[in-house]
Amino acid sequence: MRSWTVCKSFCVEDSGAVTVDWTLLTAAVVGLGMAGSAAVIMGADDISHDISNQTSGQAVSTEFNSTYQNVSFFDDFEDGQALGWSVAQTDNTEASLGGILGRFGGTGGAQMVHKTWALDPNASFAVVEFDLHAIDTWDLEAMSIFLNDALASQRTFSTHDGDFERQQVIDSSPSNVAITYGAHSSAENGYSVRGDVKSHDETVAVRIEVSDPGSSLKLGFGSTLDQSIGDESWAIDNMRVTSTNDPESV
Numbered sequence: 328m329r330s331w332t333v334c335k336s337f338c339v340e341d342s343g344a345v346t347v348d349w350t351l352l353t354a355a356v357v358g359l360g361m362a363g364s365a366a367v368i369m370g371a372d373d374i375s376h377d378i379s380n381q382t383s384g385q386a387v388s389t390e391f392n393s394t395y396q397n398v399s400f401f402d403d404f405e406d407g408q409a410l411g412w413s414v415a416q417t418d419n420t421e422a423s424l425g426g427i428l429g430r431f432g433g434t435g436g437a438q439m440v441h442k443t444w445a446l447d448p449n450a451s452f453a454v455v456e457f458d459l460h461a462i463d464t465w466d467l468e469a470m471s472i473f474l475n476d477a478l479a480s481q482r483t484f485s486t487h488d489g490d491f492e493r494q495q496v497i498d499s500s501p502s503n504v505a506i507t508y509g510a511h512s513s514a515e516n517g518y519s520v521r522g523d524v525k526s527h528d529e530t531v532a533v534r535i536e537v538s539d540p541g542s543s544l545k546l547g548f549g550s551t552l553d554q555s556i557g558d559e560s561w562a563i564d565n566m567r568v569t570s571t572n573d574p575e576s577v
């Protein structure tokens with residue numbers, strides 16, 4: 328009878344069943360965890376191979392040249408100064424033009440007004456932008472632009488009505504230089520008065536792009552004007568010099 332009692336007691340006792348369930352569940356969880364870890368390990372191995380395949384053979388750049396840009400200089404001449412220019416002449420007597428570098432007259436075509444900027448040696452381009460004013464009665468005389476003391480471009484102006492199509496650009500810049508003139512604007516901006524008639528003026532935006540400019544750039548101007556400044560003159564405004572490796576973004 329004693330053994331029967333023990334056997335019966337064993338059959339109805341359920342505390343041991345909890346232990347069995349716990350053991351089985353824990354084993355299952357551990358098993359799932361190991362399976363998951365195996366999947367992650369295998370997946371990571373696959374990804375590492377993908378990264379290896381993707382990057383092998385590619386050059387690693389240690390510089391960020393494509394986004395390099397630095398405005399080295401800007402001057403709108405509103406402060407009446409012209410620091411660094413060979414002829415520090417400014418004018419702000421006509422409100423429609425404001426402060427300008429000028430006015431200047433004829434130079435026999437030679438370089439007279441110039442300035443040199445230090446460029447960032449890490450940049451592979453220099454971009455120079457400015458407004459060029461042909462003031463009062465130009466008669467197809469030429470404005471001359473020099474780069475590093477060499478004549479790079481000539482632009483003739485005639486401010487007389489109906490004469491715009493006769494104006495010309497004569498480019499003599501080297502192969503690493505591109506000079507573009509924007510569309511001209513014509514208006515009466517002041518200065519010369521002939522009797523009771525004021526003389527029209529022209530403005531063009533000039534852009535000069537220099538590749539491999541080196542560590543400095545000298546920009547100069549002259550003109551073939553042959554009458555007094557009170558009759559015909561020129562001026563520069565909004566001069567900007569930018570060192571960059573991405574000239575398209577300037």
Ligand SMILES: [Ca+2]
Nearest residue numbers: 403425426564
């Ligand atoms: Ca200005």
Ligand SMILES: [Ca+2]
Nearest residue numbers: 463517526527
């Ligand atoms: Ca005028």
Ligand SMILES: [Ca+2]
Nearest residue numbers: 466553554559
């Ligand atoms: Ca003239």
